[in-house]
Amino acid sequence: DFKRALDEVRPAFGIATNEFEGTRPNGIINYGPAFQKLYVDGQAFVDQVAKANRTPLLSVLLTGCAGSGKTALGATLAMESNFPFVKLISPEQMVSYTESAKCSRILKVFQDAYKSPYSFIMIDDIERLLEYVPIGPRFSNVVLQTLMVLLKKQPPKGHKLLIVGTTSLSSTILGTLGLERCFSAALTVKPLQSPDDIKVVLAATEAFATPEALDQAVQLVPQGIAIKQLLLVVEMARAGGDVADVARFGECIADYASTAGMADLEF
Amino acid sequence: DFKRALDEVRPAFGIATNEFEGTRPNGIINYGPAFQKLYVDGQAFVDQVAKANRTPLLSVLLTGCAGSGKTALGATLAMESNFPFVKLISPEQMVSYTESAKCSRILKVFQDAYKSPYSFIMIDDIERLLEYVPIGPRFSNVVLQTLMVLLKKQPPKGHKLLIVGTTSLSSTILGTLGLERCFSAALTVKPLQSPDDIKVVLAATEAFATPEALDQAVQLVPQGIAIKQLLLVVEMARAGGDVADVARFGECIADYASTAGMADLEF
Amino acid sequence: DFKRALDEVRPAFGIATNEFEGTRPNGIINYGPAFQKLYVDGQAFVDQVAKANRTPLLSVLLTGCAGSGKTALGATLAMESNFPFVKLISPEQMVSYTESAKCSRILKVFQDAYKSPYSFIMIDDIERLLEYVPIGPRFSNVVLQTLMVLLKKQPPKGHKLLIVGTTSLSSTILGTLGLERCFSAALTVKPLQSPDDIKVVLAATEAFATPEALDQAVQLVPQGIAIKQLLLVVEMARAGGDVADVARFGECIADYASTAGMADLEF
Amino acid sequence: DFKRALDEVRPAFGIATNEFEGTRPNGIINYGPAFQKLYVDGQAFVDQVAKANRTPLLSVLLTGCAGSGKTALGATLAMESNFPFVKLISPEQMVSYTESAKCSRILKVFQDAYKSPYSFIMIDDIERLLEYVPIGPRFSNVVLQTLMVLLKKQPPKGHKLLIVGTTSLSSTILGTLGLERCFSAALTVKPLQSPDDIKVVLAATEAFATPEALDQAVQLVPQGIAIKQLLLVVEMARAGGDVADVARFGECIADYASTAGMADLEF
Amino acid sequence: DFKRALDEVRPAFGIATNEFEGTRPNGIINYGPAFQKLYVDGQAFVDQVAKANRTPLLSVLLTGCAGSGKTALGATLAMESNFPFVKLISPEQMVSYTESAKCSRILKVFQDAYKSPYSFIMIDDIERLLEYVPIGPRFSNVVLQTLMVLLKKQPPKGHKLLIVGTTSLSSTILGTLGLERCFSAALTVKPLQSPDDIKVVLAATEAFATPEALDQAVQLVPQGIAIKQLLLVVEMARAGGDVADVARFGECIADYASTAGMADLEF
Amino acid sequence: DFKRALDEVRPAFGIATNEFEGTRPNGIINYGPAFQKLYVDGQAFVDQVAKANRTPLLSVLLTGCAGSGKTALGATLAMESNFPFVKLISPEQMVSYTESAKCSRILKVFQDAYKSPYSFIMIDDIERLLEYVPIGPRFSNVVLQTLMVLLKKQPPKGHKLLIVGTTSLSSTILGTLGLERCFSAALTVKPLQSPDDIKVVLAATEAFATPEALDQAVQLVPQGIAIKQLLLVVEMARAGGDVADVARFGECIADYASTAGMADLEF
Numbered sequence A, B, C, D, E, F: 001d002f003k004r005a006l007d008e009v010r011p012a013f014g015i016a017t018n019e020f021e022g023t024r025p026n027g028i029i030n031y032g033p034a035f036q037k038l039y040v041d042g043q044a045f046v047d048q049v050a051k052a053n054r055t056p057l058l059s060v061l062l063t064g065c066a067g068s069g070k071t072a073l074g075a076t077l078a079m080e081s082n083f084p085f086v087k088l089i090s091p092e093q094m095v096s097y098t099e100s101a102k103c104s105r106i107l108k109v110f111q112d113a114y115k116s117p118y119s120f121i122m123i124d125d126i127e128r129l130l131e132y133v134p135i136g137p138r139f140s141n142v143v144l145q146t147l148m149v150l151l152k153k154q155p156p157k158g159h160k161l162l163i164v165g166t167t168s169l170s171s172t173i174l175g176t177l178g179l180e181r182c183f184s185a186a187l188t189v190k191p192l193q194s195p196d197d198i199k200v201v202l203a204a205t206e207a208f209a210t211p212e213a214l215d216q217a218v219q220l221v222p223q224g225i226a227i228k229q230l231l232l233v234v235e236m237a238r239a240g241g242d243v244a245d246v247a248r249f250g251e252c253i254a255d256y257a258s259t260a261g262m263a264d265l266e267f
């Protein structure tokens, strides 16, 4: 049934639902079983809300390190849900809003959702919505409390709601904030763990001219790299052209690994 | 007299009083002596306010871990009290209110209650009303102080008031906040502790086709699961249908136990 | 002269001065020497302000654990003072006021008092006026400073003022806040310490049908119970009737001792 | 010259300069050398400002424990200075002012002073002006900074200014706040240290009928009592009459020593 | 290709793009390989954004100690990019703006940039924009969060954006703030590390009359001096004339090294 | 050249430049080499800005303990600079301004300065401008950041600016605040260190009638006394006349040393 799920995934790649499009600039690459499991689990939640009568409210938290693909996964589930109401709550929509303006906007999305029979709300990058910074730590308690209440509030009778959140906050912090407890379930999105996964991703970029070049490139990539970073390094190696020279790819990935952008990698 | 109390409980299940209905989506299942004791104790407080002449003000705090059924129990007592004034104070009514707007609304409910000869106010999810977060800890001292004063304020002569509060805050935190001391009494709502309790709940869902399936399912459930979580897992296992396959139920409960939603379980 | 003082107390029980009435729902029971001493000392302060020429300002702080009877004692002294201006400052009058609104109201009471030749101001439940919570600790420094200044401010020439404050804050906290130093004197109101005291209180409730029942009941009560809690338990044991069954009284006091409401008892 | 100074003091007792009168309800008792030294030193500062050409600005801080007589000493110096501009800055004038309203009023007094050739400003009870509380500690930094700047600001050419401040804050706190450094000099007002001092004070009250009674009373007083407290206890012992019974005086002073009001005494 | 890059640099010295001119008062001196590497790397990012199709957004953080030349390097890259939209965000433009006014202005620059096909935004002196001070530490979380969101926000389809930030904050602080992670890459600008580098800089000032004087001067300079400080000391040594006497240069650099201005030097 | 500098200093004593006059009530006494070095160094900075073409912006921080003469030195440099724009920024001008009003005024002075070809801004008593208090520590970060940005902002092309700051803050605090790094250089103003220095100062006051009296007085002064305090004690010893009696001088300096005003002396 891995096969069947895969088949289901592919056609979906072309689907584009309003604001979610832009959050997934490089589409979705089915890079192997790790992704497949996440994707199938995510779809099960969508199905549950769509079909079951006694679960009007479900919420799933996608956690994982920076660039691991949380936003892209959530957006894909949203776009494929075919729910009549599908809406994104994202910090980019609210740059330099006051805390209370943020809360109003978030509340508005939920109130709109309560009017639709089936609704899908994605709350992206929760740490930025919360204005979280580990010094202190500081965060907007007003936004946090608003989210905590809305995550547990039942939609009106006969209406159903699925909420998908994404965050890079660690499980410890989420626990301390009490946020984890407000979600029905949590899924962890991992960085690329095996050479096989990495190879699928590099192949999908069509940046390497020959299978040999591809194999060499795979050798150069540290395991545990986030898919977003890997795709960026490929672009750097392309240097404006279509083909990535393996030597240049090696330089780029080395430079990269030595600077801030890779700070989160666990080799 | 367990029998008699049980009889008293059942007919009450059908009673629906305004806003309380929605807080008890799955009704009340009398899952055994642990519940029975709580229920009888709760009713004794209602009776005291209803009948005694020298107790114009009583307040009871329902504590217990997430999902243990505090809200459902409080709502049941409220609906069955037959008091002319029965009112819910809940954070869901006040999403993104300012602290002072919250206080005004809370105060308004009490002022309305003072006009009725018999009033029942349920203050649900006190930690959310307080905007409590353990980091700091931070909370709205304005809301806390408002509650503390109102919890001790006598209704006008000839009027009677019962206040039921619910919270998941630990006894330690409640003590430090000084909230516990403001209630006349406290009742602890426990998660499901014995296979017997769990069996009653699973049976009540009518999700398992045969007695054998039911027995197998009971084996799979970790003791100490909250009733709210258990009912959710049953729904997941139903996967949109009426019957829950035992195997799928096992998967769901395992998945569940490994993620955030189960964080509060004590196995 | 214990006798004489007692005589003085009794008739006073019927006196009712405006807002103070409601703060003493169960009247005053002269439960023995411990109370007698407090009451006589309190009256001495009233007399001093009433009669002496060189003490235009006196202030007394009543401290003691929750429910020990501070408010009732203060209210009794106020009602019996026969001063032309007798006023209560209480947090219940100022629910959800801003800090500065609280200060204005407090200041107003003092300004009114300065116009009367003899004034008695009772500041009830100072910890709630201060919005004190031990976490931090947090409190309204604006209210605290307002009280500190007003407690030491001389009334205008020829006017006299007695201030009685009540609080459950510990001596340590009061000292740190610097509040204790602002009062001319302090009296400690203790919970019920001896079986004799408890017996007087239980007898006064007339809840026990026979002297034997009364004696049995006294045995059941833990020493150090606050008078307010003891009176509440008697009501619970009455269960709406006039007579309290000793067995039920025992259950109630046991239940009670095991929950939050008794948290302050020192057995 | 002790004699001469004493003579100078006495007639001054009758002098009344506007607002300072009320701050010294019991006048000034020259209780011995300890007071004499303070008084002479204080007058030297007044003289310096009055006569010297090159000292347009001087400031003196009177420190000492609660009730030791700081305000009375400062007020006496102010009333006797015969400066054309003599003004009191006191927290009692600014109850529940905002921090910035306090600063405006303080600034206004200084600006008025700059218009007079000779000015005397007394800043009473600096800890209350600062809204100081040791928890935190918290205080109004706005008021503190305003005082610090004004204490060092030269009056306009040809104008002279003497500032006398009073406070019970410890030298350590004053140092940490940086306030001590802003004054040209500091004088410490001590509580009554010797039986001789106490006897002078008790004698001056004329409360004891015979020399023997006076001597007995002196024995009862703990050394280190503040003059303000001692005078209050005498009034209590008078119980509305003119004469204080020694026995009653003993009771009052014992009661007093055991409660809050005496918290600062060092026996 | 060091040669080629050098050639590319020189003509650029004359280019002046609006507001960037003033940030580079002493132009750019190609003082050797350390600078050359930084400059080439910086240009590679400009090229990537200019030419590649799949990298619409790149961001580079220039870190390094005070005066090491971060601003000058960033300004040079900006001026040479020939992008139609080149804009500076600098704390000097926003002196005494409120936090939210700062955010509005920052946001405005980004919104303008989104309208141009190719945009270059330089965010100079990020620690000052953040109002960072290590005590606390304190900083404007509102500005920080605004930057964090804007640094990751994709420009609209078909538009490209390069962001260059500069800061003296340590890597540790940047990591804790979570800022480092928001940039695609980071480059470290070092102070002058070798006598060769120092000699190139001193020679470029044309302050020393003879090669011998130049060599002597080089000996006097501590390694690890920031280029900005070195250029200032040369000016001091010129004392208003064109030529710097070596002896005076020695005094100046010694004075300098012993005072605050050199606090960051690591000898 | 000590001689030459001295000659330069003297005539300057008569120069009076607007607002700076009042900050130097006792003029400048050239008390020896320690002062001479400071004075010459200060003038070098003035010359550098006046004559050099490539140093449009210089800033010098005068640090030193309370009363050591920082303000007087800075004011002297300002008055003697003969720059067309010479302006004082001082906390005394901004008593009880809000933080943002302070920033506006500071900014205004700089904006005015940018219009003059040569400008001299003295920022006096930076700790008071910052409202610094070591408890916390607390300070106005808004004012701090404003100063930090303005201290590094280049004046417009063709304009030159010298900034002199004064402060008693320790080097450690200045470093932590990051203020020291914002100045081009720092000079430390020391208290009077040797009997020779003290003798010059005492002689300059012309308070002692004979050389012997002068010598005796010098013996009485603790080394390390600040010049401001020494001059005040002389005035106290004069007691309104012209001549200071040595005995009285001894008493005054002893009194002084034992109280707050001398807290900063290091004997």
Ligand SMILES: Nc1ncnc2c1ncn2[C@@H]1O[C@H](COP(=O)(O)OP(=O)(O)OP(=O)(O)O)[C@@H](O)[C@H]1O
Pocket: A023, A024, A025, A026, A027, A028, A029, A030, A031, A035, A064, A065, A066, A067, A068, A069, A070, A071, A072, A073, A125, A166, A168, A227, A228, A231
């Ligand atoms: N299977 C995949 N899963 C997730 N992302 C994928 C996948 N295949 C390709 N991508 C691409 O990888 C990138 C993943 O970035 P995305 O923004 O989703 O990560 P993220 O975890 O949300 O990052 P951040 O922590 O910065 O929010 C996107 O550009 C997406 O188009």
Ligand SMILES: Nc1ncnc2c1ncn2[C@@H]1O[C@H](COP(=O)(O)OP(=O)(O)OP(=O)(O)O)[C@@H](O)[C@H]1O
Pocket: B023, B024, B025, B026, B027, B028, B029, B030, B031, B035, B064, B065, B066, B067, B068, B069, B070, B071, B072, B073, B125, B166, B168, B227, B228, B231
């Ligand atoms: N005997 C019972 N007691 C309580 N709840 C029951 C019982 N039987 C069934 N339920 C159902 O179990 C659920 C209990 O959830 P409820 O919201 O009351 O828990 P809670 O403790 O208030 O949770 P939370 O900590 O999230 O506020 C409700 O859906 C309720 O209808």
Ligand SMILES: Nc1ncnc2c1ncn2[C@@H]1O[C@H](COP(=O)(O)OP(=O)(O)OP(=O)(O)O)[C@@H](O)[C@H]1O
Pocket: C023, C024, C025, C026, C027, C028, C029, C030, C031, C035, C064, C065, C066, C067, C068, C069, C070, C071, C072, C073, C125, C166, C168, C227, C228, C231
């Ligand atoms: N001798 C007595 N002294 C005090 N209260 C008495 C006495 N006799 C009877 N009572 C009753 O006991 C109760 C005492 O409660 P009261 O509110 O005065 O206590 P409290 O110490 O102010 O409590 P809290 O700490 O909650 O403010 C009142 O109902 C009062 O009528």
Ligand SMILES: Nc1ncnc2c1ncn2[C@@H]1O[C@H](COP(=O)(O)OP(=O)(O)OP(=O)(O)O)[C@@H](O)[C@H]1O
Pocket: D023, D024, D025, D026, D027, D028, D029, D030, D031, D035, D064, D065, D066, D067, D068, D069, D070, D071, D072, D073, D125, D166, D168, D227, D228, D231
């Ligand atoms: N020699 C004296 N010195 C000071 N006060 C005296 C003296 N003789 C009599 N008194 C009286 O003693 C009292 C001293 O109280 P005062 O308010 O001055 O003390 P304080 O130190 O300012 O107290 P607080 O710390 O409360 O401000 C006054 O009533 C004053 O009239």
Ligand SMILES: Nc1ncnc2c1ncn2[C@@H]1O[C@H](COP(=O)(O)OP(=O)(O)OP(=O)(O)O)[C@@H](O)[C@H]1O
Pocket: E023, E024, E025, E026, E027, E028, E029, E030, E031, E035, E064, E065, E066, E067, E068, E069, E070, E071, E072, E073, E125, E166, E168, E227, E228, E231
């Ligand atoms: N190769 C170079 N790189 C950088 N700056 C140079 C170079 N050559 C000359 N300069 C000059 O050196 C000075 C560097 O100062 P700049 O302000 O750029 O440093 P900064 O690291 O941004 O300092 P700050 O930490 O104060 O922001 C400028 O005056 C610049 O004109």
Ligand SMILES: Nc1ncnc2c1ncn2[C@@H]1O[C@H](COP(=O)(O)OP(=O)(O)OP(=O)(O)O)[C@@H](O)[C@H]1O
Pocket: F023, F024, F025, F026, F027, F028, F029, F030, F031, F035, F064, F065, F066, F067, F068, F069, F070, F071, F072, F073, F125, F166, F168, F227, F228, F231
């Ligand atoms: N050579 C001198 N240097 C400095 N001040 C002198 C000198 N000769 C005389 N003075 C006088 O000494 C006093 C020095 O006080 P000044 O206010 O300058 O000290 P400060 O260090 O700024 O003090 P503060 O720490 O209080 O700001 C002034 O009155 C000044 O006129």
Ligand SMILES: [Mg+2]
Pocket: A070, A071, A072, A124, A125, A166
């Ligand atoms: Mg994301």
Ligand SMILES: [Mg+2]
Pocket: B070, B071, B072, B124, B125, B166
């Ligand atoms: Mg609940």
Ligand SMILES: [Mg+2]
Pocket: C070, C071, C072, C124, C125, C166
């Ligand atoms: Mg009370």
Ligand SMILES: [Mg+2]
Pocket: D070, D071, D072, D124, D125, D166
């Ligand atoms: Mg006083």
Ligand SMILES: [Mg+2]
Pocket: E070, E071, E072, E124, E125, E166
């Ligand atoms: Mg820079």
Ligand SMILES: [Mg+2]
Pocket: F070, F071, F072, F124, F125, F166
């Ligand atoms: Mg100064």
